[in-house]
Amino acid sequence: MSFTSEPRWHRHKRGPASPANGPLRSWLLDRGSLTERLIKLSHGDFGVQVIRQQMSLPRPSERKALAMRHHQLALIREVILLGGGRPWVYARSVIPQTSLNGRLRGLRKLDNRPLGALLFSDPHMRRGAIELTCQDTRQLPLPGPLQGIQATIPGRRSLFWLDNKPLLVCEMFLPEFTPYNTPL
Numbered sequence: 001m002s003f004t005s006e007p008r009w010h011r012h013k014r015g016p017a018s019p020a021n022g023p024l025r026s027w028l029l030d031r032g033s034l035t036e037r038l039i040k041l042s043h044g045d046f047g048v049q050v051i052r053q054q055m056s057l058p059r060p061s062e063r064k065a066l067a068m069r070h071h072q073l074a075l076i077r078e079v080i081l082l083g084g085g086r087p088w089v090y091a092r093s094v095i096p097q098t099s100l101n102g103r104l105r106g107l108r109k110l111d112n113r114p115l116g117a118l119l120f121s122d123p124h125m126r127r128g129a130i131e132l133t134c135q136d137t138r139q140l141p142l143p144g145p146l147q148g149i150q151a152t153i154p155g156r157r158s159l160f161w162l163d164n165k166p167l168l169v170c171e172m173f174l175p176e177f178t179p180y181n182t183p184l
């Protein structure tokens with residue numbers, strides 16, 4: 001399964017319509033490691049469930065954001081980040097095949113180790129602007145037990161560069177992610 005339609009992405013701008021005007025503002029706009037924050041929030045009870053990780057064609061807006069040519073393949077990694085065993089974030093990372101070399105070779109076999117740990121351990125990592133969106137959960141390839149939920153959820157995406165090689169990371173905050181009253 002994959003996105004049935006792509007969300008529209010916007011740079012953050014103040015205004016009632018922005019998803020960053022809700023309770024998740026600090027989470028949507030934080031430029032640090034989401035993994036690190038989720039590990040703290042879950043008191044270490046954090047996990048990564050890999051839904052899909054395979055070479056495929058990126059979506060048009062992903063290809064554009066990564067300045068990829070048509071028919072150029074990318075490693076598509078889709079995961080659920082779990083806190084206290086609960087699904088908190090759906091994440092989709094797009095890593096062009098041309099980025100999968102050198103120190104990024106390890107991304108081919110990341111499995112359930114968090115991508116963020118690799119990205120934020122590199123002092124030369126660069127992160128681009130954060131774009132925001134809201135999306136219907138039914139448009140996400142959520143695993144079985146989560147397919148029943150229907151909600152419009154906020155999310156963000158940004159480019160990262162390691163050794164000047166780009167990858168695109170999208171994170172959607174699922175309905176069970178309620179950081180301000182998380183009874184962990």
Ligand SMILES: C=C(O[C@@H]1C=C(C(=O)O)C=C[C@H]1O)C(=O)O
Nearest residue numbers: 033034035079091113114115116
């Ligand atoms: C980019 C980060 O990595 C996180 C981990 C991911 C993974 O393991 O696939 C994907 C997106 C992120 O939420 C981060 O921690 O900020």
